[in-house]
Amino acid sequence: MSAKGGAVIDSVRRALRREAGAPVPARPEILPARAAAEAEAEVEVDLLLKEVTALAGVAQRVSQAEVGASLRRLVEQEDVRRATCWNTPRLRALDIEGQLRACGVEMVPPRADKHALAQCDLGVTEADFALPETGTLGLLSSPEKPRGVSLLPRVHLALVSRSALRADLHQVFTEAKAHPYLILISGPSRTSDIELTVTLGVHGPRALHLWVLDDRR
Amino acid sequence: MSGEAPKYIEFGAYSRHVPPTIPVAVQQATGRFLGTRAARVAEMENWEALRQAASDLRLHTLAHLDVYLERLEQQVTAAGGRVYWARDAAEARAHVLGIARGCGARTVVKVKSMATEEIGLNHAFEQAGIQPFETDLGEYIIQLAGTGPSHIIVPAVHLKKEEIAALFREKLGVDAPADPVALTAIARAALRERFLAAKMGVSGANFLVAETGTLVVVTNEGNGRMCTTVPEVHVAVVGIDKVVPDWESLTVLLKLLARSATGQKLSTYTSFITGPRRSDGEGGPKELHLVLLDNGRSRILADEVARETLKCIRCGCCLNVCPVYKNVGGFAYGWFISGPIGAIFTPQMLGTRAGRELPYASTLCGACVDVCPVKIPITKILLHLRRRIAQGDRVAPPSAPLATRVAARLARWSLATGWLYRLGARVTPILEAPLARDGWIRWLPAPLNRWTQVRPMPAFRGGFRAWWAAHTKGRSTP
Numbered sequence: 001m002s003a004k005g006g007a008v009i010d011s012v013r014r015a016l017r018r019e020a021g022a023p024v025p026a027r028p029e030i031l032p033a034r035a036a037a038e039a040e041a042e043v044e045v046d047l048l049l050k051e052v053t054a055l056a057g058v059a060q061r062v063s064q065a066e067v068g069a070s071l072r073r074l075v076e077q078e079d080v081r082r083a084t085c086w087n088t089p090r091l092r093a094l095d096i097e098g099q100l101r102a103c104g105v106e107m108v109p110p111r112a113d114k115h116a117l118a119q120c121d122l123g124v125t126e127a128d129f130a131l132p133e134t135g136t137l138g139l140l141s142s143p144e145k146p147r148g149v150s151l152l153p154r155v156h157l158a159l160v161s162r163s164a165l166r167a168d169l170h171q172v173f174t175e176a177k178a179h180p181y182l183i184l185i186s187g188p189s190r191t192s193d194i195e196l197t198v199t200l201g202v203h204g205p206r207a208l209h210l211w212v213l214d215d216r217r
Numbered sequence: 218m219s220g221e222a223p224k225y226i227e228f229g230a231y232s233r234h235v236p237p238t239i240p241v242a243v244q245q246a247t248g249r250f251l252g253t254r255a256a257r258v259a260e261m262e263n264w265e266a267l268r269q270a271a272s273d274l275r276l277h278t279l280a281h282l283d284v285y286l287e288r289l290e291q292q293v294t295a296a297g298g299r300v301y302w303a304r305d306a307a308e309a310r311a312h313v314l315g316i317a318r319g320c321g322a323r324t325v326v327k328v329k330s331m332a333t334e335e336i337g338l339n340h341a342f343e344q345a346g347i348q349p350f351e352t353d354l355g356e357y358i359i360q361l362a363g364t365g366p367s368h369i370i371v372p373a374v375h376l377k378k379e380e381i382a383a384l385f386r387e388k389l390g391v392d393a394p395a396d397p398v399a400l401t402a403i404a405r406a407a408l409r410e411r412f413l414a415a416k417m418g419v420s421g422a423n424f425l426v427a428e429t430g431t432l433v434v435v436t437n438e439g440n441g442r443m444c445t446t447v448p449e450v451h452v453a454v455v456g457i458d459k460v461v462p463d464w465e466s467l468t469v470l471l472k473l474l475a476r477s478a479t480g481q482k483l484s485t486y487t488s489f490i491t492g493p494r495r496s497d498g499e500g501g502p503k504e505l506h507l508v509l510l511d512n513g514r515s516r517i518l519a520d521e522v523a524r525e526t527l528k529c530i531r532c533g534c535c536l537n538v539c540p541v542y543k544n545v546g547g548f549a550y551g552w553f554i555s556g557p558i559g560a561i562f563t564p565q566m567l568g569t570r571a572g573r574e575l576p577y578a579s580t581l582c583g584a585c586v587d588v589c590p591v592k593i594p595i596t597k598i599l600l601h602l603r604r605r606i607a608q609g610d611r612v613a614p615p616s617a618p619l620a621t622r623v624a625a626r627l628a629r630w631s632l633a634t635g636w637l638y639r640l641g642a643r644v645t646p647i648l649e650a651p652l653a654r655d656g657w658i659r660w661l662p663a664p665l666n667r668w669t670q671v672r673p674m675p676a677f678r679g680g681f682r683a684w685w686a687a688h689t690k691g692r693s694t695p
Binding site: 007008009011012013014015016018020024025027028029030031033051055111114115118133134135136141142143144145146147148151152168169170173174176177178179180181182183184185186187188189190191192193194195196197199201202203204205 | 245246249263266267270273274277278280281282283284286287296302303304352353354355358371372373374377378381397398400401402404405408409412413426428429431437438439440442443446447457462463464465466467468469471472479481482483484485486487488489490491492494495496497498499500501509511515516518519
């Protein structure tokens with residue numbers, strides 16, 4: 001430890017009149033987590049869609065068979081010419097990249113540099129977690145799941161499996177704390193800094209699309 | 218603004234020269250935030266239990282801060298980050314400038330951060346020939362304008378869109394219409410270039426998790442993500458009071474923070490950053506530096522009554538409810554932190570000599586205590602500081618202008634004299650009838666116009682006894 005760290009911690013210790021190595025009692029109890037509506041998983045999906053919509057996101061259920069058609073609609077609506085996509089097994093299995101190419105979209109690899117990612121109109125990710133209560137997505141990062149894909153493009157599309165739903169922050173944090181990075185996203189980038197007018201897309205994506213994948217046959 | 222902390226804060230003098238546009242704009246903001254906050258709080262079944270848990274948790278952490286700081290340093294280092302300790306603002310500035318020189322940064326991008334305001338970092342950057350860019354839209358605007366923030370959450374709320382458009386035309390040389398959406402797009406484009414060009418990003422942190430050495434950064438615009446993701450070097454300057462024991466503790470504090478600040482359930486983006494990136498492919502900074510700032514905080518810890526000041530999570534809710542803040546705005550508090558929390562934080566940080574007027578900048582109404590998400594006993598600490606000032610420093614006596622003293626004496630006489638009060642209740646509606654419209658008086662003759670210049674005055678709605686009789690009519694009284 002540096003000498004200065006010692007100095008600050010020493011003055012904290014003096015102020016608190018504590019001895020070095022004095023025991024610390026257990027921290028106070030934390031309130032229990034919210035319980036999910038277990039009986040009916042669809043209730044949680046409904047809540048997620050409602051909350052994301054309330055945050056000015058575009059949220060819907062999409063079945064596997066509809067993914068291609070939904071992508072085509074998204075490309076037209078948002079005028080997508082260039083896109084990037086996480087390289088996860090699920091997104092590969094859905095062939096997001098191939099389907100976007102079929103719509104005439106130029107694909108940029110997700111590990112491209114920041115300038116290339118910033119030129120993209122669309123970034124596609126797969127949520128590691130989703131919190132229905134607050135309409136929140138949780139994304140981790142890895143070489144296959146670069147951080148910039150959900151940040152630099154103008155539009156963010158996140159695919160959510162039902163297995164990603166969590167009832168409360170408690171569960172998300174228990175699973176995420178071993179990872180070097182977690183981002184919680186609740187709606188598109190927003191500000192009220194000019195005359196309190198809500199404006200979307202300041203620095204992050206202007207639009208957030210969330211598709212809950214329907215795994216049922 | 219200069220980098221040095223002020224030597225003496227003349228709250229009384231500042232507050233007498235507040236332009237009337239400031240309270241009007243500030244009250245629009247505070248009204249909005251309080252409305253949405255009330256809606257969020259009403260949805261929560263366990264709001265009071267959450268507040269109590271947060272208060273207990275923060276107090277426990279402060280009481281054992283030495284241990285949590287040691288754990289934090291170990292964990293940040295283990296995750297590949299570097300920890301620097303700063304006893305005061307000058308040491309913190311020197312650390313940050315040293316890191317900036319080390320990576321050859323000519324420009325830096327910044328997230329709105331109270332700690333960097335506290336140490337006057339922007340001024341230090343400019344002196345060293347490094348250009349700092351504030352990236353929070355409101356901070357960016359006031360940086361262009363060269364003024365300070367008027368509100369903790371919406372720092373440029375005192376500026377009209379026409380003024381911002383003129384500022385953009387002058388400083389950025391672009392054709393800017395007076396439209397919030399268009400102005401935001403201009404700022405987005407201008408700052409995108411800065412984000413992509415800067416070698417170094419500077420942030421604060423809302424929380425530091427001792428358990429894993431994790432920095433938690435909360436923003437709505439996404440500039441927090443940009444500054445901590447895009448540049449190769451990330452420097453965080455954070456007060457030692459921001460430590461929490463573990464991630465479980467965050468479940469309580471994050472549920473309170475956004476709801477209290479803006480009335481959101483969670484802010485748009487919450488980043489949890491543990492060390493620099495592990496591999497080139499995933500993005501994020503290659504280096505992570507954490508500057509831990511004491512700058513007087515350990516002195517606050519020593520005073521057991523005032524210690525609770527450091528429970529603060531900087532939501533700004535106490536500003537929104539404060540009748541004093543709402544009428545003078547942020548500038549009058551003379552330093553980076555304003556409102557009730559500023560009135561107790563600043564005198565302790567700068568000394569009760571420099572900040573001795575601030576503990577008197579309060580009516581002791583206690584509205585702030587009722588809403589504080591971590592239950593800081595602000596009024597108790599205000600009185601405690603007044604006592605400390607009275608025992609030590611020479612106190613500038615709070616003095617009111619002659620007109621106010623005369624008016625207060627007249628009010629005391631008429632309110633305490635039954636017949637006079639009843640007469641007044643009859644005469645007032647007649648006198649104000651020509652001025653009142655829809656229950657509000659928008660203009661009064663001098664010297665009463667000191668009020669209506671700043672805000673409309675509610676018209677007299679009749680005596681309480683008459684109102685009560687009408688209100689309870691047809692109801693059985695217990």
